Amino acid sequence: xxxxxxxxxxxxxxxxxxxxxxxxxxxxxxxxxxxxxxxxxxxxxxxxxxxxxxxxxxxxxxxxxxxxxxxxxxxxxxxxxxxxxxxxxxxxxxxxxxxxxxxxxxxxxxxxxxxxxxxxxxxxxxxxxxxxxxxxxxxxxxxxxxxxxxxxxxxxxxxxxxxxxxxxxxxxxxxxxxxxxxxxxxxxxxxxxxxxxxxxxxxxxxxxxxxxxxxxxxxxxxxxxxxxxxxxxxxxxxxxxxxxxxx
Amino acid sequence: xxxxxxxxxxxxxxxxxxxxxxxxxxxxxxxxxxxxxxxxxxxxxxxxxxxxxxxxxxxxxxxxxxxxxxxxxxxxxxxxxxxxxxxxxxxxxxxxxxxxxxxxxxxxxxxxxxxxxxxxxxxxxxxxxxxxxxxxxxxxxxxxxxxxxxxxxxxxxxxxxxxxxxxxxxxxxxxxxxxxxxxxxxxxxxxxxxxxxxxxxxxxxxxxxxxxxxxxxxxxxxxxxxxxxxxxxxxxxxxxxxxxxxxxxxxxxxxxxxxxxxxxxxxxxxxxxxxxxxxxxxxxxxxxxxxxxxxxxxxxxxxxxxxxxxxxxxxxxxxxxxxxxxxxxxxxxxxxxxxxxxxxxxxxxxxxxxxxxxxxxxxxxxxxxxxxxxxxxxxxxxxxxxxxxxxxxxxxxxxxxxxxxxxxxxxxxxxxxxxxxxxxxxxxxxxxxxxxxxxxxxxxxxxxxxxxxxxx
Numbered sequence: 001x002x003x004x005x006x007x008x009x010x011x012x013x014x015x016x017x018x019x020x021x022x023x024x025x026x027x028x029x030x031x032x033x034x035x036x037x038x039x040x041x042x043x044x045x046x047x048x049x050x051x052x053x054x055x056x057x058x059x060x061x062x063x064x065x066x067x068x069x070x071x072x073x074x075x076x077x078x079x080x081x082x083x084x085x086x087x088x089x090x091x092x093x094x095x096x097x098x099x100x101x102x103x104x105x106x107x108x109x110x111x112x113x114x115x116x117x118x119x120x121x122x123x124x125x126x127x128x129x130x131x132x133x134x135x136x137x138x139x140x141x142x143x144x145x146x147x148x149x150x151x152x153x154x155x156x157x158x159x160x161x162x163x164x165x166x167x168x169x170x171x172x173x174x175x176x177x178x179x180x181x182x183x184x185x186x187x188x189x190x191x192x193x194x195x196x197x198x199x200x201x202x203x204x205x206x207x208x209x210x211x212x213x214x215x216x217x218x219x220x221x222x223x224x225x226x227x228x229x230x231x232x233x234x235x236x237x238x239x240x241x242x243x244x245x246x247x
Numbered sequence: 248x249x250x251x252x253x254x255x256x257x258x259x260x261x262x263x264x265x266x267x268x269x270x271x272x273x274x275x276x277x278x279x280x281x282x283x284x285x286x287x288x289x290x291x292x293x294x295x296x297x298x299x300x301x302x303x304x305x306x307x308x309x310x311x312x313x314x315x316x317x318x319x320x321x322x323x324x325x326x327x328x329x330x331x332x333x334x335x336x337x338x339x340x341x342x343x344x345x346x347x348x349x350x351x352x353x354x355x356x357x358x359x360x361x362x363x364x365x366x367x368x369x370x371x372x373x374x375x376x377x378x379x380x381x382x383x384x385x386x387x388x389x390x391x392x393x394x395x396x397x398x399x400x401x402x403x404x405x406x407x408x409x410x411x412x413x414x415x416x417x418x419x420x421x422x423x424x425x426x427x428x429x430x431x432x433x434x435x436x437x438x439x440x441x442x443x444x445x446x447x448x449x450x451x452x453x454x455x456x457x458x459x460x461x462x463x464x465x466x467x468x469x470x471x472x473x474x475x476x477x478x479x480x481x482x483x484x485x486x487x488x489x490x491x492x493x494x495x496x497x498x499x500x501x502x503x504x505x506x507x508x509x510x511x512x513x514x515x516x517x518x519x520x521x522x523x524x525x526x527x528x529x530x531x532x533x534x535x536x537x538x539x540x541x542x543x544x545x546x547x548x549x550x551x552x553x554x555x556x557x558x559x560x561x562x563x564x565x566x567x568x569x570x571x572x573x574x575x576x577x578x579x580x581x582x583x584x585x586x587x588x589x590x591x592x593x594x595x596x597x598x599x600x601x602x603x604x605x606x607x608x609x610x611x612x613x614x615x616x617x618x619x620x621x622x623x624x625x626x627x628x629x630x631x632x633x634x635x636x637x638x639x640x641x642x643x644x645x646x647x648x649x650x651x652x653x654x655x656x657x658x659x660x661x662x663x664x665x666x667x668x669x670x671x672x673x674x675x676x677x678x679x680x681x682x683x684x685x686x687x688x689x690x691x692x693x694x695x696x697x698x699x700x701x702x703x
Contacts, residue, residue, distance in 0.1 A: 059336035
């Protein structure tokens with residue numbers, strides 16, 4: 001099958017970007033979107049055109065690297081997938097497909113479709129951890145966790161830090177990401193000792209890095225490949241308020 | 248990481264390329280720890296992340312660190328089959344699926360042909376015409392036999408012509424019985440996310456039709472040789488996790504890679520590296536202006552310039568795919584002397600082809616993914632060759648390494664403990680020169696070694 005790929009080209013962080021349209025041929029229906037980009041790049045290199053830079057790694061939906069905005073949607077037209085799990089069978093043969101990098105002030109473009117999501121790392125460094133005690137591990141039965149809490153915590157921990165929430169939000173807010181991290185740890189006893197400090201530090205860092213605030217449009221929830229819900233934002237807000245009152 | 252810097256015989260730092268700016272940077276230290284993973288991507292198609300590579304371990308090997316048991320690679324039985332020649336990555340379906348799923352192919356060749364032409368569906372094949380080959384061959388363990396055994400059994404059926412998809416390289420993993428026995432809800436709780444993932448990739452629902460699976464490269468047990476302190480043969484150079492060879496022997500068991508990562512990183516290295524560092528307190532901070540750093544940096548820059556200078560016509564991926572085919576064909580699930588010799592020869596030819604025909608666009612001084620891939624491929628050639636050499640030397644079937652000449656009448660692995668009960672540690676002797684084999688004998692004091700038996 002053949003497609004027209006209208007893609008954002010930008011030489012580096014300082015250069016001015018623009019769209020270019022390329023024709024890609026010989027794409028199998030079962031190819032993933034990233035494999036289609038591999039095929040296009042192979043064809044471009046053979047024509048002497050510089051290949052399109054795009055981020056990817058695990059190609060099975062767990063690393064969160066493949067941050068593409070496809071036809072106006074984060075990770076493209078399928079639901080609850082990352083771009084590597086998006087397949088060409090979702091596009092009509094011959095279609096023109098528009099591909100952009102994440103658009104957010106906090107995620108500057110490095111080249112073409114690759115953005116710097118280092119801001120997420122900085123938020124994690126501000127509080128997305130628990131105290132690691134050394135020495136012999138406790139008996140697991142000393143720390144009882146209800147099945148429901150464990151499941152809820154796991155739902156939040158499913159966040160892969162891809163940044164689709166930020167890219168989708170009209171405020172460029174990272175609330176869903178921060179909420180997933182705070183929530184997954186707040187629900188477990190291991191995360192309680194630093195719960196207040198964590199909520200304060202991660203929210204402060206998020207604000208400092210230029211992410212917007214949440215106005216409950218739920219756009220993030222719609223585009224999250226791991227279906228993290230805004231219930232976790234409510235939990236983050238409660239953790240944050242508690243933390244502020246206990247200061 | 249593009250080179251290891253050694254000063255007075257001790258590891259003192261590394262040379263790395265900044266992926267964003269392309270700058271070649273020097274990092275000095277009192278010791279170097281490699282936590283750089285395995286080399287499964289030598290095969291191009293694997294379950295590893297696309298950026299996983301063996302380059303750091305290879306630089307250490309070229310600087311004198313022994314590389315142990317390179318031929319031991321694990322082939323995982325439950326991966327989604329290859330769909331065509333455009334694929335870049337194989338997806339692993341969790342091993343846990345084998346707890347409740349039953350693996351089978353049709354008994355009748357006519358059913359196989361109809362499946363391939365999409366004339367019938369798997370669910371239409373009656374129970375008596377299905378060959379649950381693992382349950383048949385290994386009644387005691389059934390679908391829960393170890394990975395190497397399950398993988399070889401799938402290959403055996405597909406080689407015999409019973410593969411169930413168009414390429415003939417797939418078997419069924421069926422949940423119909425589990426859904427009947429446990430009910431929809433219990434199966435959903437256990438495997439719901441995996442079923443969803445499978446359906447997204449293949450557009451076929453495991454709730455209605457069995458999954459199709461086929462073995463794929465998943466993990467490499469071999470790696471840099473380390474002692475009990477996780478130190479390589481170069482003082483001050485440590486290797487942890489999949490990058491070393493230490494924990495899994497010839498065959499890794501499920502979940503133990505995570506275990507090794509935690510054990511090496513949390514519980515072993517923090518206690519052992521202190522011994523080495525305690526002797527270094529009096530030493531000043533490593534000077535990155537030392538001539539050894541300048542020399543290593545110069546060699547790296549020359550290597551990069553040499554790659555750009557080829558200015559050929561072929562893309563890096565297209566050559567890497569060819570390497571993958573050679574590896575899978577001759578150094579894959581079943582190996583033999585003739586094939587391994589042929590493999591070594593083919594790798595050599597392909598390496599020459601690379602240096603004549605590769606085309607890497609752009610420059611070093613920018614974000615350049617093609618250059619990254621080319622630098623890694625240069626190392627994959629050497630790893631692939633080393634794997635084949637080691638496999639050729641090990642004339643026994645052991646763990647993930649299966650030599651066709653060494654099998655029982657029933658097609659099971661046959662070890663040769665008398666001649667091969669050792670770790671094969673290879674020492675680099677220079678470009679184009681055969682590496683030297685060092686044998687570390689395995690001594691068992693508290694257990695009696697036995698042969699695996701999954702039949703009864």
